[in-house]
Amino acid sequence: MAKFPEHFKEPIRIEMAVCQIQEQFRKLFPSVPLEIWPKIDLNIADWFFGEDFELEPIYDFWNFFGGISRELKMKSLELWITAENVKWQKKEIPISEIIMTWDFPGLEFMGRAPFKISDLIEVFSNPALICKKEELKKLSENRSKKYAPRDHFPITVFFDPVGGVINSYKGYYILDGNRRTVKAVIEDRKTISAYVGKFKSSQERWPRDFWLPTGMLRDLVFIAKGLEKNNDYKAFEVLRRFYQLLLRDFDVVRIATIEKTFKNFEKDERLLLDIILKDMNK
Numbered sequence: 001m002a003k004f005p006e007h008f009k010e011p012i013r014i015e016m017a018v019c020q021i022q023e024q025f026r027k028l029f030p031s032v033p034l035e036i037w038p039k040i041d042l043n044i045a046d047w048f049f050g051e052d053f054e055l056e057p058i059y060d061f062w063n064f065f066g067g068i069s070r071e072l073k074m075k076s077l078e079l080w081i082t083a084e085n086v087k088w089q090k091k092e093i094p095i096s097e098i099i100m101t102w103d104f105p106g107l108e109f110m111g112r113a114p115f116k117i118s119d120l121i122e123v124f125s126n127p128a129l130i131c132k133k134e135e136l137k138k139l140s141e142n143r144s145k146k147y148a149p150r151d152h153f154p155i156t157v158f159f160d161p162v163g164g165v166i167n168s169y170k171g172y173y174i175l176d177g178n179r180r181t182v183k184a185v186i187e188d189r190k191t192i193s194a195y196v197g198k199f200k201s202s203q204e205r206w207p208r209d210f211w212l213p214t215g216m217l218r219d220l221v222f223i224a225k226g227l228e229k230n231n232d233y234k235a236f237e238v239l240r241r242f243y244q245l246l247l248r249d250f251d252v253v254r255i256a257t258i259e260k261t262f263k264n265f266e267k268d269e270r271l272l273l274d275i276i277l278k279d280m281n282k
Helices: 011-028 034-045 059-072 077-082 117-124 127-145 178-186 214-229 233-249 251-261 267-280
Strands: 086-094 098-100 155-160 171-176 191-199
Touching (some): 011 034, 011 059, 011 077, 011 086, 011 191, 059 077, 059 214, 077 086, 077 155, 077 171, 098 117, 098 178, 117 127, 117 178, 127 178, 171 178, 178 191, 214 233, 214 251
Parallel strands (some): 098 171, 155 191
Antiparallel strands (some): 086 191, 155 171
16 A cells, blocks of 8 residues: 555544535435434445545545545535645634625625624624524524524634735635534524634645546646547647646655656556656656
């Protein structure tokens, strides 16, 4: 088995991904009886090590999580959760310091996101707008009734102490958990359980060395093969240089390229790999 960097094996990152998969499965399988979910949750919790599920340890877990969060839900969770320069912890955070990052049904009166939850709390403090709060409560309850209980899962946020990373505000930016946050506001709660990420260094400005789906790397080679067949050498060179950049900056790309992604390729499909490895050995 490939020797992966430790940040891909940190328990809290695995726990976060497991919780995300468990929550999303509740949306995908609304007809599953409530008494079955504990068994499903236990299985998902063991996917990281994989052998009992015909999954390759580490590889298949993070690739599957990326497929759920990025490809299906269009969220950048995997990038933040697996980034080497982001530290994670689980704790209670003040709801008033949260920043809403996505537009949410029933909150159109707040304008386009992002906006501060403290502003939403102030709106609800106006007696003339109490009807808005009641409407939102009914909407939240109706959404919750569709699925197995999932409000116990912590939300996921990134803490920006000064502003300027995700947006100009400072505070906790929601990466996942808009509905749960709104529900907490409706219930007049002061805090909420959250997975909180922040940069390890104040000099950092964006996630780095995160997990990239290994299937994406094979797609790049497939595209490169098409460029070569069509004699589009300028485009081929751009793609080759892009792959070089990935090799420079991402551990998973170096591991997958040499040990996994190209392992079973046909001889003529090793075109890009041969050129890349030649450059690496210079």
